[in-house]
Amino acid sequence: MKHPIKYMLASLAVLVSAPTYVHAQSAGSFVATAGAAWLDFPNSSSTEFRSESAFGTFTSPGTNAEVHNIATPVLLLTYFVTDNIAVQGALGIPPTFRLAGQGQLAPLGPGGPSLPLGNLQPTATIRAWAPIVEVKYYFGHPESKLRPYVGVGVNYTWGSNIHLHPTLEGALNQFAGPGGSIRTSVSPSWNPVLTVGASYNFSKKWYLTGSVTYLPLKTNAEFDAVSRSGSVVLSNKTRITANPIIGFVGIGYRF
Numbered sequence: 001m002k003h004p005i006k007y008m009l010a011s012l013a014v015l016v017s018a019p020t021y022v023h024a025q026s027a028g029s030f031v032a033t034a035g036a037a038w039l040d041f042p043n044s045s046s047t048e049f050r051s052e053s054a055f056g057t058f059t060s061p062g063t064n065a066e067v068h069n070i071a072t073p074v075l076l077l078t079y080f081v082t083d084n085i086a087v088q089g090a091l092g093i094p095p096t097f098r099l100a101g102q103g104q105l106a107p108l109g110p111g112g113p114s115l116p117l118g119n120l121q122p123t124a125t126i127r128a129w130a131p132i133v134e135v136k137y138y139f140g141h142p143e144s145k146l147r148p149y150v151g152v153g154v155n156y157t158w159g160s161n162i163h164l165h166p167t168l169e170g171a172l173n174q175f176a177g178p179g180g181s182i183r184t185s186v187s188p189s190w191n192p193v194l195t196v197g198a199s200y201n202f203s204k205k206w207y208l209t210g211s212v213t214y215l216p217l218k219t220n221a222e223f224d225a226v227s228r229s230g231s232v233v234l235s236n237k238t239r240i241t242a243n244p245i246i247g248f249v250g251i252g253y254r255f
Helices: 003-015 166-174
Strands: 030-039 050-053 056-059 064-066 072-081 086-090 098-101 124-129 132-137 144-165 181-186 190-199 204-214 216-227 232-241 245-254
Touching: 003 064, 030 204, 072 098, 072 245, 086 190, 086 232, 124 245, 132 190, 144 166, 144 216, 166 181, 166 216, 181 204
Parallel strands: none
Antiparallel strands: 030 072, 030 245, 050 056, 050 232, 064 098, 072 086, 086 132, 098 124, 124 144, 132 144, 144 190, 181 216, 190 204, 204 245, 216 232
């Protein structure tokens, strides 16, 4: 799962020996970059699932949820305020995260009904919206062919189109009863962003770029059974720590 990140770092290292060339990045330049990002979740995890109902509050020991790695297209829009400082926005097609649950979910406690989350894959899917705004500092001069850079910024992440595994959904519907429904949610969050990378100007207008970004991302996930009257009869919660490492490669054009 981590190999794309290793290849990214190796590619950046190869560019270090590049000579001087014409510039594609200087004060007043507007650059659009299209490429692909690999989101790697090496240490994703969650707290144990906590369930609340009229029968009491119970934690399901050994339960956990992880986020699967995924690739997604990305568009970067960059404006160079000076020859070295640029403001950048990152947009893209929102990827659909696949959550893999583990352990036995026992919402009514020991001795009650339980579900083996490991057999329900993916346990849930979530479409993630995560635009990023960064300020980047480019080392060297606009005439340099190779320009390493560092960036710091902010991200706002929220989720939509949450779908549960049919078996889990069916179990919740039984709790909700006739005319009931299922309610799912993930909490939005603001997150810091840190980036290191390098760009390779191979003409006056075009350049290649590669970067690695770290985004410490956490969210609260909840999936409830709601009765016909609108009251929550069973609530299930967990806090997910994703913390993706994002590798990106792309090609840019200066307007």
